[in-house]
Amino acid sequence: MTYEQLFYNIKKKQSYLCVGLDTDINKIPEHLLKTKNPVLEFNKQIIDATQQYTVAYKPNTAFYESMGTKGWENLHLTIKYIKDKYPDILVIADAKRGDIGNTSKMYADAFFNKLNADAITVAPYMGEDSIKPFLEYNNKWVIVLALTSNKGAFDFQFIKENNETLFEKIIKKCNSWSNYKKIMFVIGATKASKLKNIREIAPDNFLLVPGVGAQGGTIEEVAEYGLNKNCGLIVNSSRGIIYADNTTNFANSAKENAFILQQKMKQTLKNL
Amino acid sequence: MTYEQLFYNIKKKQSYLCVGLDTDINKIPEHLLKTKNPVLEFNKQIIDATQQYTVAYKPNTAFYESMGTKGWENLHLTIKYIKDKYPDILVIADAKRGDIGNTSKMYADAFFNKLNADAITVAPYMGEDSIKPFLEYNNKWVIVLALTSNKGAFDFQFIKENNETLFEKIIKKCNSWSNYKKIMFVIGATKASKLKNIREIAPDNFLLVPGVGAQGGTIEEVAEYGLNKNCGLIVNSSRGIIYADNTTNFANSAKENAFILQQKMKQTLKNL
Numbered sequence: 001m002t003y004e005q006l007f008y009n010i011k012k013k014q015s016y017l018c019v020g021l022d023t024d025i026n027k028i029p030e031h032l033l034k035t036k037n038p039v040l041e042f043n044k045q046i047i048d049a050t051q052q053y054t055v056a057y058k059p060n061t062a063f064y065e066s067m068g069t070k071g072w073e074n075l076h077l078t079i080k081y082i083k084d085k086y087p088d089i090l091v092i093a094d095a096k097r098g099d100i101g102n103t104s105k106m107y108a109d110a111f112f113n114k115l116n117a118d119a120i121t122v123a124p125y126m127g128e129d130s131i132k133p134f135l136e137y138n139n140k141w142v143i144v145l146a147l148t149s150n151k152g153a154f155d156f157q158f159i160k161e162n163n164e165t166l167f168e169k170i171i172k173k174c175n176s177w178s179n180y181k182k183i184m185f186v187i188g189a190t191k192a193s194k195l196k197n198i199r200e201i202a203p204d205n206f207l208l209v210p211g212v213g214a215q216g217g218t219i220e221e222v223a224e225y226g227l228n229k230n231c232g233l234i235v236n237s238s239r240g241i242i243y244a245d246n247t248t249n250f251a252n253s254a255k256e257n258a259f260i261l262q263q264k265m266k267q268t269l270k271n272l
Numbered sequence: 273m274t275y276e277q278l279f280y281n282i283k284k285k286q287s288y289l290c291v292g293l294d295t296d297i298n299k300i301p302e303h304l305l306k307t308k309n310p311v312l313e314f315n316k317q318i319i320d321a322t323q324q325y326t327v328a329y330k331p332n333t334a335f336y337e338s339m340g341t342k343g344w345e346n347l348h349l350t351i352k353y354i355k356d357k358y359p360d361i362l363v364i365a366d367a368k369r370g371d372i373g374n375t376s377k378m379y380a381d382a383f384f385n386k387l388n389a390d391a392i393t394v395a396p397y398m399g400e401d402s403i404k405p406f407l408e409y410n411n412k413w414v415i416v417l418a419l420t421s422n423k424g425a426f427d428f429q430f431i432k433e434n435n436e437t438l439f440e441k442i443i444k445k446c447n448s449w450s451n452y453k454k455i456m457f458v459i460g461a462t463k464a465s466k467l468k469n470i471r472e473i474a475p476d477n478f479l480l481v482p483g484v485g486a487q488g489g490t491i492e493e494v495a496e497y498g499l500n501k502n503c504g505l506i507v508n509s510s511r512g513i514i515y516a517d518n519t520t521n522f523a524n525s526a527k528e529n530a531f532i533l534q535q536k537m538k539q540t541l542k543n544l
Contacts, residue, residue, distance in 0.1 A: 096370060106296070
């Protein structure tokens with residue numbers, strides 16, 4: 001998916017919502033456990049219920065890998081379901097991969113060719129050759145961890161050299177390897193006040209913002225500091241939407257919560 | 273596997289060799305392509321041929337994920353084959369995972385419970401809560417990326433604050449969260465001269481050292497700077513062993529190359 005297509009979808013839906021498909025078989029409604037493939041059934045119903053308010057879905061690979069081979073199959077089938085039925089929605093494999101060049105190349109093949117994801121999150125620790133293989137695909141996105149939403153973000157990401165933090169250095173270096181039409185950055189909603197400074201060094205990049213809802217961030221704050229002239233934001237909510245309700249009404253509740261977030265986003269997009 | 277068991281195996285085999293099972297279907301001998309499951313067949317023959325000289329195997333998940341669901345199944349079957357037949361050999365899932373706490377917990381479940389690996393490599397960028405869930409398992413190992421073997425290592429790992437590099441900070445922090453009986457560090461053989469300084473801050477930890485062979489490092493250099501009183505090294509070779517030969521004689525060639533490395537290692541272990 002191109003930058004222009006993504007921006008077009010955001011304007012059309014008046015939304016920059018991403019729904020995190022962190023599907024845990026121990027948390028899905030009990031009645032689904034009787035179906036042939038509970039995780040896939042849950043995902044399909046969540047996707048159908050929320051797609052009109054959503055510009056991206058983000059399955060986190062950990063939740064699928066913890067279910068073994070069957071889980072990997074479900075990750076594949078979930079992405080296929082989205083791309084077949086709603087091809088204009090961005091699919092982000094939240095995988096946080098990164099390895100030496102010839103190995104990252106295998107990951108890029110796994111996620112872009114075999115799983116057909118539009119985007120993958122990558123960890124920057126191993127530097128240029130760990131990220132470049134992902135950049136060699138047309139119309140695919142690389143989303144680099146910069147400032148994450150968790151408490152552990154303070155352990156290393158704020159280390160400073162020459163008055164510049166590690167996450168700032170990463171943003172600058174990555175943008176020197178490619179540009180805002182291929183690279184996004186992960187910036188946690190729990191660090192929304194930092195978005196102002198980040199916009200100075202990454203004015204044009206899309207920022208993938210997790211941490212709204214269960215983790216404590218708000219749409220209003222993220223929008224205030226993070227929006228740019230082409231929106232430039234994709235804000236993720238996982239638990240607040242997919243586990244809104246664990247009765248037979250779960251998909252409707254997910255839809256309602258997605259709608260509430262989309263309405264807030266629409267307010268912030270008034271000039272687009 | 274405990275620290276004591278690992279050290280016992282090293283002394284018994286006079287080896288600290290790890291064989292990297294980075295199995296690429298495009299590189300395995302042609303005659304195997306006629307078998308029912310070429311990747312698994314290749315792995316089994318490599319394992320049987322090299323096990324007497326080997327204290328660890330390290331499948332890199334990228335190579336399996338690039339083969340989709342079948343690849344994940346092969347990763348599972350490869351680990352099962354090793355643990356059933358050679359239970360005293362350490363199995364390292366080279367996965368370089370790391371995510372927010374509740375997600376890292378799913379990865380730990382995936383690799384330690386479902387896949388039954390003894391160890392997993394993790395990326396430190398997201399800090400404490402991304403690593404701690406892996407530390408909660410008894411007799412399992414967490415191997416944290418510190419100084420990697422690739423060129424990109426110079427992009428961020430040497431960033432200095434208060435005269436201390438990022439990789440040094442990571443080693444110290446990780447050892448403050450746990451100890452050398454649970455945590456190892458990845459230190460690339462291509463940076464062997466740094467091992468001397470690293471031993472000052474990590475005197476007791478095992479170091480997993482990739483980069484010998486195809487990437488340019490040597491056993492002698494790594495041993496000179498990296499050995500400690502309980503060996504403290506696991507040195508990996510992948511391509512130099514598993515792709516030594518792509519004829520029907522491949523397993524024998526792998527065995528010979530493993531033997532050559534083991535003999536070099538034995539020389540360096542003269543006091544153990």
